[in-house]
Amino acid sequence: MKKQNVLSLVLGIVVGAVVLFLLASCSEEEFNPELTRTFSIEAASNGATYTIQVALPEDYNSSVEKYSTLYVLDGEENFDFVANHCDAISKSSVTQNVVVVSIGYGQDRSIDYTPTKVSAATGGGAQFLEFIETQLIPRIEEDFNVDTTRNSRAILGHSYGGLFGACALAVNNKLFGNYILLSPSIWFDNEVSLLLEKANRAMNKDRYQLVFLGIGEVENSGRMQAPFEAFYQTLRDNYSHIKLSRNREKDLDHVGSKNPNIIKGLNYYFQNR
Amino acid sequence: MKLKIHLSLAIFLFAFTPGYSQNELARTLTIEPGVGIHTNFGTDLLFSNLVQWNPTKRLAIASHSSFNINNITQRNFNYVKTDYNYSLNQKFGAGTTLYSKNSSHTFLFMAGVKYTAYQETLDNPNFNKVSTSITSLSPDYGMMYSLKRGWKKYFFTARFYLPLSPWLTYGANIENVQGTLRDTALEFGMGIKIM
Numbered sequence: 001m002k003k004q005n006v007l008s009l010v011l012g013i014v015v016g017a018v019v020l021f022l023l024a025s026c027s028e029e030e031f032n033p034e035l036t037r038t039f040s041i042e043a044a045s046n047g048a049t050y051t052i053q054v055a056l057p058e059d060y061n062s063s064v065e066k067y068s069t070l071y072v073l074d075g076e077e078n079f080d081f082v083a084n085h086c087d088a089i090s091k092s093s094v095t096q097n098v099v100v101v102s103i104g105y106g107q108d109r110s111i112d113y114t115p116t117k118v119s120a121a122t123g124g125g126a127q128f129l130e131f132i133e134t135q136l137i138p139r140i141e142e143d144f145n146v147d148t149t150r151n152s153r154a155i156l157g158h159s160y161g162g163l164f165g166a167c168a169l170a171v172n173n174k175l176f177g178n179y180i181l182l183s184p185s186i187w188f189d190n191e192v193s194l195l196l197e198k199a200n201r202a203m204n205k206d207r208y209q210l211v212f213l214g215i216g217e218v219e220n221s222g223r224m225q226a227p228f229e230a231f232y233q234t235l236r237d238n239y240s241h242i243k244l245s246r247n248r249e250k251d252l253d254h255v256g257s258k259n260p261n262i263i264k265g266l267n268y269y270f271q272n273r
Numbered sequence: 274m275k276l277k278i279h280l281s282l283a284i285f286l287f288a289f290t291p292g293y294s295q296n297e298l299a300r301t302l303t304i305e306p307g308v309g310i311h312t313n314f315g316t317d318l319l320f321s322n323l324v325q326w327n328p329t330k331r332l333a334i335a336s337h338s339s340f341n342i343n344n345i346t347q348r349n350f351n352y353v354k355t356d357y358n359y360s361l362n363q364k365f366g367a368g369t370t371l372y373s374k375n376s377s378h379t380f381l382f383m384a385g386v387k388y389t390a391y392q393e394t395l396d397n398p399n400f401n402k403v404s405t406s407i408t409s410l411s412p413d414y415g416m417m418y419s420l421k422r423g424w425k426k427y428f429f430t431a432r433f434y435l436p437l438s439p440w441l442t443y444g445a446n447i448e449n450v451q452g453t454l455r456d457t458a459l460e461f462g463m464g465i466k467i468m
Binding site: 223230250 | 343344347348349350351352353355358389391393394395397399400401403404405407409411412439
């Protein structure tokens, strides 16, 4: 075999091995099954059945400490990633971990996460929020040793999930004190979430809020950036007791920025709650 | 996963190709302007040019430049106006050329930078007007396949560029995809053989 062919063979093997290693390292690690509790609830408000996964802290003690809770939307996609990073961040920052409550899909996410009906597959946000308030939170606070105050509850959502979180902040602000809202679809229905915020501002503006807003730097689809900025400026300029942070994730788009922004949002939450 | 395996195999095979015939002398220099789209549902319009130099028959060295008008079909949506939205890409690369009767097939590994600039304004009568402008400079590397058909001075050219940065990612909605699949470019044009 010629010398240059041998070199090509070695180069090929090295490149192939590196690529396969990178691909393998991308796989998401499952959260510890021994610390996971799973159950289903049928929502009285819309009839859908939601699979709930609860990730308990490693040192969970049902009789001593009261834990904060983090409610995660798009649960099927985000549960393992969020639960693993909460565990890692709480350990590295030596702070108490939270109970992660992941809400699976009961029906189309575009129905559950949007506030108004602009098509057949939108507009069920109020019913979904009612389910969280009247069934899910009471169940979690009854079955687990968690803090029951507003300021101990957080919600994390991406895209329509971020829109849902923004609407929860506006219309039912007593439910959650902490919001991790990633690439929120504020553009939805002519920025109706901004209208809801404006309509309820007088009730909410003096209440404590922690809000992390994340987006991708190259979300240039012509709808994301300006409404995101308007929402950020609204919170910054009108809420007196707010801890507010904004992050634009470099080089990344709507989907690619999600996980990096989850990590940044969780870090901000753990450091500032 | 299947796609990832195929991509890995393509890269693996690609690494072999330069070794075959370094000493054949058939120098060519071509300039290949073209137009194209991204695979993000065809909403970006690309104006590009590939300059390819083959110092030997098999070895290809190339420079690829493009100006992209992004999201050309949706400039006014729900009171959000796109004031401007474009990208400039410049990549250099090397690879190999294979020949058949009336065409040639060049496989290149390309690397360079992508500069993106855009501005959006929310002008909803219910709120204050808000504008935000973003600029982004990011690495751009991936694999390019270039087909040349016809062996006179002028020829038809088609290019396919598969970016490897950022790596492909998916969301809950099938339309929510970023990276390799979304930014794959298809370009078509006419080429000129200079030497």
